[in-house]
Each structure stands twice: as C-alpha cells, then as structure tokens.
Amino acid sequence: MEDAIAGESDKFLVEQHRRGDATALEKLLSRHGPGLFRFIMSLARQNDEAEEMFQEVWFRAINGMDKYKDERFLSWLMRIAHNLSIDRWRRTRANVVSLDDMDEETGLSMASMLISAGPDPFGHVATLDIEAQVAAALDALPLEQREVFLMRVYENMSFKEIAGIQGVSVNTVLARMQYGLSKLRLMLRDVFSKTKGTEDEL
Amino acid sequence: MNCESARQEMLLESSGELPADGKAALQRHLAECGDCRGFMADMKAIVRLVERAAPDSMPSHDTIEQILAKGRLVTDRRPSYIFTFTARRLLAVAAGFMVVAAGVSLLAVVHTRLGSAAHGLRVSQMGTIMAMVAEDESAAAEAAAHGDIYPDMRALAAHILQVEGLAAEEQADNEETIPGEDEQPRDLQSRSTSGSQPAECA
Numbered sequence: 001m002e003d004a005i006a007g008e009s010d011k012f013l014v015e016q017h018r019r020g021d022a023t024a025l026e027k028l029l030s031r032h033g034p035g036l037f038r039f040i041m042s043l044a045r046q047n048d049e050a051e052e053m054f055q056e057v058w059f060r061a062i063n064g065m066d067k068y069k070d071e072r073f074l075s076w077l078m079r080i081a082h083n084l085s086i087d088r089w090r091r092t093r094a095n096v097v098s099l100d101d102m103d104e105e106t107g108l109s110m111a112s113m114l115i116s117a118g119p120d121p122f123g124h125v126a127t128l129d130i131e132a133q134v135a136a137a138l139d140a141l142p143l144e145q146r147e148v149f150l151m152r153v154y155e156n157m158s159f160k161e162i163a164g165i166q167g168v169s170v171n172t173v174l175a176r177m178q179y180g181l182s183k184l185r186l187m188l189r190d191v192f193s194k195t196k197g198t199e200d201e202l
Numbered sequence: 203m204n205c206e207s208a209r210q211e212m213l214l215e216s217s218g219e220l221p222a223d224g225k226a227a228l229q230r231h232l233a234e235c236g237d238c239r240g241f242m243a244d245m246k247a248i249v250r251l252v253e254r255a256a257p258d259s260m261p262s263h264d265t266i267e268q269i270l271a272k273g274r275l276v277t278d279r280r281p282s283y284i285f286t287f288t289a290r291r292l293l294a295v296a297a298g299f300m301v302v303a304a305g306v307s308l309l310a311v312v313h314t315r316l317g318s319a320a321h322g323l324r325v326s327q328m329g330t331i332m333a334m335v336a337e338d339e340s341a342a343a344e345a346a347a348h349g350d351i352y353p354d355m356r357a358l359a360a361h362i363l364q365v366e367g368l369a370a371e372e373q374a375d376n377e378e379t380i381p382g383e384d385e386q387p388r389d390l391q392s393r394s395t396s397g398s399q400p401a402e403c404a
Contacts, residue, residue, distance in 0.1 A: 017273070017277065020277045020278075021277070022270075022273060022274050022277055025269075025270060025273035025277075026270060026273075029266065029269060029270070033260075033261060033266070034260060037259070037260060037261050038256055038257055038258075041257040041259060042256070042257060047259065050261075051261055051262060051265045054261050054265060055261075055265050055268060055269060058269040058272070059269070059272055062269070062272050062273050062276050063276070065276075130251070130254075130255065131254070131255040134251050134252055134254075134255035135255060135257075138252065149252070152217065153249050153252050153253060153256075154252075154253075154256060156217075157217075158217045158218070158219055159213065159214065159217055159219060160219065171210075174210045174213055174214070175210075177213055178209055178210065178213065181241075181244075181245055181248060184248050184252075185244050185248060188248065188251065191251060192244070192247060192251075
C-alpha cells in the first residue's frame, strides 16, 4: 500500500484531486501531514494554535489547488505556512521582543543586552529539561531563522528550496541559518556540555 | 577562504549543495582552522539535539476530518472531469468552427468586393472606349472622368478609332472589287455612268 502511494507523485495526486477524486487529498494529507504539523507545532508551540494553523494551511491549499505548479508539494504547503506565520507574527509583534531588536536608549541588540546582564542570560532555558530547553531556545530565535532551521533539520530541505519558500536568496538563508546556529550554540551551551559529557562517557 | 565563507560552505555541504571543488577547499580550511572545526562539531551537535527534541504529536482526528470534508466539498462543487473535458472539447470545436466561418465570410466579402471593382473597371473602360469610338468627346471625357482608372484610355480609344477607320476604308474597297454572293441587283440608275448596255436592250 505504501509503495502504491509512494508511486503516485504529488503532481499526479493534485491532478486527481482536481478531477474530483476525494481519495487523492487523503493520500496527500497522510504523506505530508506529519512533517507539516511538526513544523507548525515547532512554530506555534501551543497545540490548539498548531491545529488551527495546520487546518488553515490545508484549507488554503485546497482552495488554491489550481494554483499549484510543478514543485515539491511539501514546499508549497510550507510556503503557505510561512505566509500564515508571518501574518500571525505581524499581529502579535507588539507583544514580542526579538533578540535582533535594538534597544532605543543603548542602541544594543536585545541579545547583547541579555548576554551582558549576567553570567547566565538564558537561565530560564537552563532550568528546563533538554527537550524543553531546545524548544525554548528555538522559540527565542527570530521567526525567519527558526523557519530555516526547522525546514533544514526536520524536513531535510535544501537551502535552495528554503530560499524559494521564504522568497529570498540562498545567501540570505545561509546567513539566517548561521545566525540561528550561533544563537542556539550560545543558549544551549549547558545542554551541550551535558550531552557531550554523556556521549564521551558512552 | 575566510571563516565566514567556510561556515556557509559547511552548511551547503551538510545539505549536499556544495560542489566537489568547494568541498576540497573547505577541507583545506578545516585542516588549518580550529575555530571552524569547533563550529562544525557544534553545528552537528545542535542538529542532533533539535532532532531529538522534535515534537512527535499529530493533528487530531477532528482536524483531519475537517480538512477531508473541506476537500470533498470543493471536489463536489467542481464539475466532473468528464464534463469539463467534454465542455472544453466542445468549446474548442465551436471556436474552430467560428474561425472557419469567419474566414469563409471574409473571403466571400473580399471576392464580392474585388468582383465589383473589376466589373466597375471593365464598365468604365468600356464606356470610355465606346464614347471614343463614337467620337463623342463630351461623353468620352465624362466616362474618363468617372472611370479615371486607365489614364491612357484616350490614346487606346484613338488607336481603336484609327484601326476602325482603316478597316472601314479597306472594307469599302473590297466591296467595289469583289461582289458578295448575296448581292442584290443594283440600282441601274446609280450605275449609268458606266453605260455599257442600254436599259431596254431586251
């Protein structure tokens, strides 16, 4: 059964859906639903919000299926999710402070202010268990950097593909990934040392 | 190669987007740069951490059902493939028929107009020539004015007149020397000048 599903390309299933085959959507959903949900869940964190966003992405995809062109279907879904998350981020921006935001008085970025504030600027991260620490560190990244990181790590997407989804150059995506890694490296240094120690012991 | 570009190339190598010559240059840089080797090791460790911490939750059954219901709603509203296919073919045939009909009509109009123009030309030429032949100068001028299509029509008409005149003279000569087979007895009075035989000789 899996082979049969794998043998049908996304393009073929989209075409079947356009022709009125209701099972085509079911196959697309079972093929790309888990990856998309994991990505959205990592963006939204709240389960109900992730469910709502996941549903909205698929609704938009169903309504716009005629606009789908010959590309990886998951990339298309990711682009919809990216646009949705940008919309949501704009709505909630007033309540969020990014590490890249500049302080008006000092002219320093929030990240540098946090670092200079004490020996453990991400202390709240360090108090959580490893999974929660990683999630909290990812949440602290600016949206564009987080998206790049998640698409690359969870979905094994190429940087070129991610650039297409975000509508920017490959160099911009590489820079986002690099900044994201540098921040994660800083925030997760305690986790690093713990896991490294464990791995060394093993 | 500096560390900045080396780190970007590390990322491209991890996604399989670095060409072979870039790999060789990166290896040379890594052999010499401890910081970049450290960055690479940390990058791999972060990716492993994030992979481990990936959320494994799935969308709820209700969400999936709502998406599928939406899909069914859209496919039910959409005209069936056979209908759309037939409608498209019919439209194509109708469009083709209209193009052919328009072409035929256009040809007919062009033919009629060209025929009228040619007919008008012939009539005009004939009128001019006939008026010339009749030596009616005013009629010839009028005909030539109305049918000012053939500028040297007068010359042609004059030539015809000349030819006709010569022909008339020649015919007159022939009539005197060679009597026709159906010739009627001539009026003897008119031939009295010859006076070869008396009228009442019998």
